[in-house]
Amino acid sequence: MAASLSTALDVHLSIPKSDTKRPIFLTKPTQRSHPIKINISCNSKSSENVAAESPNPETKTLSLSEQLKPLSSTTLSPTKNDRTPLLSKPKSTWVNPTKPRRSVLSLQRQKRSTYSYNPRVRDLKLFARKLNDCDNTEEAFLRAITEIPHQPTRENALLILNSLKFWQKSYFFFNWIKSQNLFPMETIFYNVTMKSLRFGRQFQLIEQLANEMVSNEIELDNITYSTIITCAKRCNLFDEAIEWFERMYKTGLMPDEVTYSAILDVYAKSGKVEEVLSLYERGVASGWKPDPIAFSVLGKMFGESGDYDGIRYVLQEMKSLGVQPNLVVYNTLLEAMGKAGKPGLARSLFDEMVESGLTPDEKTLTALIKIYGKARWAKDALELWERMRENKWPMDFILYNTLLNMCADIGLVEEAERLFEDMKLSDGGNVDKAIELFEEMSKLGVAVNVMGCTCLIQCLGKARRIDDLVRVFGVSIDRGVKPDDRLCGCLLSVVSLCVTSEDVDKVITCLQQANPKLVAFLKLIEDNCTGFENIKEEFRNVIKDTEVDARRPFCNCLIDICRNRNLNERAHELLYLGTLYGLYPGLHNKTLDEWSLDVRSLSVGAAQTALEEWMWTLAKIVRREEVLPQLFLAETGTGTHKFSQGLATAFASHVNKLAAPFRQSEGKAGCFVATREDLVSWVQARRSSITA
DNA sequence: CTAGGGTTAG
Structure with missing residues (x-):
């Protein structure tokens, strides 16, 4: 069995680059469920495979598993205690290969220090904001730093450092603190600064800081290493990431699961599938129970190569280790199923996900719509779309675009137009997105119809983007919109x-x-x-x-x-x-006990006009001393209807302006009431003020 | 609030 796996790996390594769709696992996935066996086969491949990968062994960088072998027998402590300092146990230990393999990661995550509440938090936050607002130059920074409101004690400095938004500011501040020589610079200061530098992808500076830590004998911990590694990864400096991971072992520090999954992702992103699997298996063999993040890394990796067996392996591993997939894992695996060309399995996986009680997000739905579109599964795509509306599942622009692409793929022109319309109605605030969608539709050759055009123009009008409105109108007319x-x-x-x-x-x-x-x-x-x-x-x-x-x-x-x-x-x-001409039926309603004015189908201006009209009429009736009911009612509605938004508020302020005796009804929302007595005295007061 | 890991279009 080990031989067949080894052969499989050999075959994989020697297949041409163009054949990327070929599965890595030529054997049945069930055989993959025994980590130790894979481990053996991976390790036994060494020399032949190195030769297969690179004709010149001297230029070949050894894989990590190969490098770990000598490391574990030389530098790593033979006891279970991870913390044993490296140098206290020199090279003398020779590990008996028949004994169980040594652990490759620490099963305990690094603990963070706890903070105590800083009573000057307000001042310091405010000051940090000032620093954030000044120019990104050292001069500006040094001018601003003179206004620091409190002594830069360790705690105060940490709080400020954590609140700085731009990597330049963090770096200036870090250097300034260091120059003040008020307290020793601990690891946490480096870690926080590095995190900020990572945001700016400043790997050179991060590396510089790390080297400084080494020369100043400041401990690099798991947080330091994982920050360095992920920064290198984000800069696509995979070799550097791996280098730092190996340096970590060399100093005798064991990675915890965060650092470990970070490096798994580095190998995965640089396409080193065997290394990922080897590390994964060795981690599990060390007693590690991988968490959903690790599985999402594996899932993404298999998805990238369209490796269906790999995806099955991930699912099976989670099942056998009792790890419940979370939303990200499902999203990753759905995406992977799509790349592996398995729409049916993606559909069942999605059902399983929903049944497990998770709510899909934009990414889930994007993945699935894309899959159905590519597979030309119109029925499933439309059903899912319907479910999305029914359940009010979240939508974003990428999902809209994917839906549009799907419509274009399958030739669902009417649905694309409906989508276009929907989008305007559902989200008046997303004007840019609406415009973008408009351009997108034009590019796709999806006809804009008059309804879509109207929705977009309404949207642009509300946002007062008149020039865009004119442009969209012009383009629509040019495209034949009537x-x-x-x-x-x-x-x-x-x-x-x-x-x-x-x-x-x-x-x-x-x-x-x-x-x-x-x-x-x-x-x-x-x-x-x-x-x-x-x-x-x-x-x-x-x-x-x-x-x-x-x-x-x-x-x-x-x-x-x-x-x-x-x-x-x-x-x-x-x-x-x-x-x-009968455009406002039911505006006035009269019974013996109450008269009402129903302005719910009126615009704000029309409602104001109707109210004034009504007041004049009532005044006339009062003056003529005709019969009046006990109660007067004005109905504006609560603004849930799309035509009457803000009507109640506008009406209320207009009532105020007229000093009319209408009050918001306590029992009925969107309803204003006045009694006969109030109304009569109001009319009489007005008359006397007019005659005076 | 205060140091580290994973997922969406073309």
Whole structure:
């Protein structure tokens, strides 16, 4: 059995580079579930495989497992105690190969020191912010540092160092602290500084600091090493990462599982699959119970090479070691299943994940949609999409793009358009993403329809991005979008939102192309000289040519535009005309006990106008001393309906402005109430103030 | 809040 595995590895090593899809495990995965056997075979491959990999043995860097062999028999202590200093046990120990292999990692994670609460935390944080805000130059830093509010004691310095955002600042501060000579620089100062440097990918500086630690005899611990290693990894300096890992053993420090999985990832990312497996197996043989992070590293590695047997191995290992996969592990394995070309297994894995109680995130869904798209599994893709909506699973832009690509792949043009529409409705804040999606759709050749265009324009209008709006409108028209009344209503509502006259003109230019008659009417109502009869006639003309569903929005927007320009009288005329032509059914409701005004389908401006109108009418009735009900009600709704957002607030402030006696109903949200007595005395007070 | 490891498009 060992021989067959060895052969498998040989075959793997000698296969040409182009054949990357070929599985590493030519044997059955069940044979992989015995770590020791693999271990043996991996170690026994040495000389032949080195030759196969590199014709010149002198230039070949030994693999870690090969290097660990002499290390474990020379430098590593023979006792179970990891902490035994290296130098106290010189080379003399010879390990009997029949004895169990020595541990390669410490089973205990390095403990962190605990902090005590720093009472000056506020001041120090504030100061750190000042440092963050100054220029990234040493001069600026040295000027700012003079304002340090407290003595830079060890604790104060640590707190500041931890709060600095830019690696330059951390580095300046670290050097400054060092120059003050107030206390010895401990490992933690180096570790925190290195973490910040890693953020800036400053491997050279990190290495410099590490060497400084060595020469100053400051202990490098697991946190130091893992930071160095992951920084090298992020800079794609895999050899350097491995070098530091080996230096760690040489100094007698045993990696804990964090450092160990960091180095596993280094080997995985540099494509050294055998080394990863060897290290993994030796870790397990040392009694390590790998955690989900380690399995995610393995899963990613097998995914990269599309190695289905490897993926199965990971799943099986987790099962036999009793490790429950977390979301990241599932995401990684799903992705890997896709690369291995196993859509069906990806689907079952996803089901298993959901059944285990985990909620998929954007990455999960992206992986799966991509898989279904590539496999042209339209039914599964659409079903998943439906589930995403039903369960309100999270969406992000990458997922949207993947959905779009999937639609384009499978040829689901209508669905792509629906998606486009959805996105605008669901997220008014993501304007950039909407624009980007628009460009993306254009590139993909997915036709933009009038609904998608309307949604995008609505989105841009709300964000006051008028130039983008004009551009999108132009592009859409060029692509053959035929503007309909909804699109015109949308443009009209943007006109009502515009603050500057330049913006108004830009939108009007669009509207002119879409509906010149509407623009003509707009000019007419803006003109103070236009008489009511003329308005009435032209209003009728515009409305009769407008789709029924778009009529009320038109009227609402026109009223809003009038109110924004202090054309209040015109606004009242339009509300009257709207009511006359049946655009506001159910606005007024009367029973014996209560009269109500239902403004829920009105825009803010229209609702204000309706309230004023109502108040005038009521005042007339009071003056005529006609019969009034006991209760008056104004309904604005709670703003959950998409047309009535902010209506209650706007209404409340308008009620205040009029000093009308309406109060928010305590029992019914989105409802304002007034009693007959209150209303009557309010009307009388107003009358006396007018006559006075 | 305060030092270290893993996952999404083209």
